[in-house]
Amino acid sequence: MKATFTLLCFGAALLAIGSCADPVHDLQVKALGGEAPNIPAGDYHRAGQPCTTCHGQYGPATKQFAIGGTIFHGPDKAIGEEGVRVEMIDATGSQRNATTNCVGNFFVPTSDWDPAYPVLVMIRKGAIGRTMNSHIGREGSCNQCHKDPPSFDSPGHISLVPNEDNAPPPQDCPVSPVASLPGAR
């Protein structure tokens, strides 16, 4: 009886230690804040945020992404661009394409792809194509590097057109396609 109790306590302690094994990761998740009002956790949420911080092996989201991110229309405003094809190719030549939804979000689940880095990317919609000259070394979130504003450690958010042309936001989006990104112009 006593032994069982001790074992139980021991197990509980181990679990407790295990659950807070990575305080750095916990802080990174916390720093991203709660869900925006009126946008449920799902395909349209957290546009512009580093998806794999949460959709990675340490959670808190259950669905894991190999790569995920957001494509906006222009470089200044954070308006999602729908229907952009994101083309990715890894070091072994393995390729995946994904298409953005109306807030600009896209992702490739780990169940579908385990890329061998480095990975090259390009984005395409209609006649417009933009290539990232450098490669991705090991980061699954485009938005981890592509933060606002453009600075010494970030090229700014990803945009389909190189210059802001004040195009209207996509219609018929279930949530607002305009992201509130800290630092966006």
Next chain:
Amino acid sequence: MKISRESARASEAIDVRRVAASACVLGFLAIAACVSVPDKDRQTYVGPLANGQTLAPDFTLYKSGPDAYLGKRCSTLDCHGQLGRGLRIFSPQGLRAFDASGAGYFPLTSGKDLESDDEKRQNFLSVVGLEPEVMTQVMSNGGADPQKLLLLKKPLLYEGHKGGQVMVDISDPGYKCLASWLQGALDQDACDKSLLVR
């Protein structure tokens, strides 16, 4: 009788304590004797050799090959383009340098401006200063055995590397570019080819 036996035991006990104490003191003395006396004639020499040369690898050669290779292959923002990395590489497609003399502290933008001369100099210092003693050893042998350096051990995966195997083996153009630079005779062809490797 009983008293004298007890006092004998007491004096034995004292003896044991004395012996232990002296052993302790002797031990400390022995340890102290092993500590070497500072040698005032022994010093680490930093600076140019008598003939005016230095043991540092050449900066001019560095700028014409190795810097571009490291910038292309190692310096993305998720790898060595981070301020916390021991080997920290600035590059136009990654992290930009701090510049206290300029108009702003960080005058350059990632993905936009060309690489400044100051960034190349700071990269050089990071590479050379990563393991100063091993670098000096390698350089005093004319750049022979560059695999002693983490700079090559890590990307060759001779040692665990979070960035994985970046160079296939020592026939890799990137390896040849860096090794030939340390040997003072830059293999420009290898450096150019190293930029084509993804």
